[in-house]
Amino acid sequence: MSSILTVTLNPTIDLFGEVEVVRPIRKMRMSEQQYDPGGGGINVARVIIEIGGDAETVFLGGGATGAWLDALLARDGIQRRMVPIVGETRVAFAVQERGSGFDYxxxxxxxxxxxxxxxTCLDIVRARQAGYVVASGSLPxxxxxxxxARMAQIVVEKGGRFVLDSSGEGLCVTLERSRVFLVKPSLGELGQLxxxxxxxxxxREAAVGLVKRGAAEMVAVTMGAQGALLATADEVLRxxxxxxxxRSAIxxxxxxxxxxxxxxxxxxxxKGAFHLGIAAGAAAVLTPGTKLCRREDIRALYPMSPDADTELAAGL
Structure with a gap:
């Protein structure tokens, strides 16, 4: 198995709770509170470890909330390195309205x-010998x-595979200036691109175009409840x-x-990896709030794929 390093430049502490009804002005008493480490690369590492893999995460953290984020990662047994910054790590929160099931x-x-x-994050990537480096999340x-783009170049020069999940300038500039192994935009992010x-x-046409012009070896486009498609040089999977x-799409x-x-x-x-990703995405919506997918749910959902490999599924 190749080693995996994830990078999160704009992490969060994710707070989640439930209320009966969301109303203006009035106090809404929350229940089922959760506090989780968050941000794209951190979440990717959490998922990999949940499945049974190994991943190290590098993230920028500052102030009292940065220390809290580091403590939450320690609680969850995540191998990590925090790069200190002057600013305070952000805190995001989500509320689910029980009456409607909507997340705010x-x-x-x-x-x-x-x-x-x-x-400093580039220096860490340069010093690591990781088979996969996953940069995920927005740019601060x-x-x-x-x-x-510079991170991708470092990874390629060291013989690794660079995976990108970002939006806006982080996505656009990287695909213009470098070649990535895998990029995973949502349908909306690809539209913005x-x-x-x-x-x-x-x-489908946009994803195939990115592959043909050499921006990425693979483009996975996630489309929420509609599933996903994956474009490679050989085929398009849907x-x-x-x-x-x-329970929650978060x-x-x-x-x-x-x-x-x-x-x-x-x-x-x-193909098998793509189908496992679909199963994990579906497993995530079974859990409330900022909880991610569970291994047992992925194990149950993966065989629903028409091309599921039962021998691989047995190893989950």
Whole structure:
């Protein structure tokens, strides 16, 4: 199995709770409170470890909330390295309205991060010999927009595979200036990249276009309840999401990516890894709030794939 390093430049502490009804002005007493470490790369590492793999996560953290985030990762047994920054790590929170089942998510932008602070993450990636490096999450304010592109170049020069899950400048600049192994935009993020909204056919064409121009070896487009598609040089795979009872859609994309990267790093074929990602994304919506997928749910959902490998499933 290849080693996996995840990088999170704009992590969060994720707070979650439930209320009966969301109303203005009045106090709403919350129940079922959760506190979880969050941010794309951190969530990917959490998923990989839940499945039974090994992952180390590198993240920027500052202030009292940075120390709290580090403590939450220690609680969950995540191998980690925090890069200190001047700013305070952000705290995001989500509330589920029990009456409707809707999630209300409040996500602050996070602290500004200087080029010098971000450069430390590049130094860590440069010093590690990881088979897979997963950079996931938004770019903090003031961070150089080419930071992921430079990271990708370092990983490729060291013989590793660079995986990207970002949006805005982080996604656009990286795909313009470097070649990544796998990129995982959502349908909306891919639409922002090409400059207009996309339907499924448009997403397929855009994903194939990225592969053809050499921006990525594989493009996985997640489409929520509609499933996902995966474009490679050889084929386009399309798979719907298994029908499950939705508790919360939070973390489904990170669960998809974490499971797919774990499978690829473990030697699974591309099709099997893609199907495992679909199963993990579906498993994530079975859990409340900021809880991610559970291994037993993935194990139950993966065989629902028409091309599931029962021998691989037995090893989950």
């Amino acid at each position: 998510r409040f996500v602050p932008p996070g602290p500004a991060v200087s080029a010098e602070e971000a450069e 304010a003031d961070t150089p927009p080419d930071i992921y 090409v400059g207009h909204e996309l339907d499924e056919q448009g997403a 798979m719907p999401t298994p029908r499950v009872k939705v 973390g489904a994309g990170d669960s998809f990516l974490g499971a797919m990267v774990w499978a690829l790093s473990s030697g699974w074929a591309v």
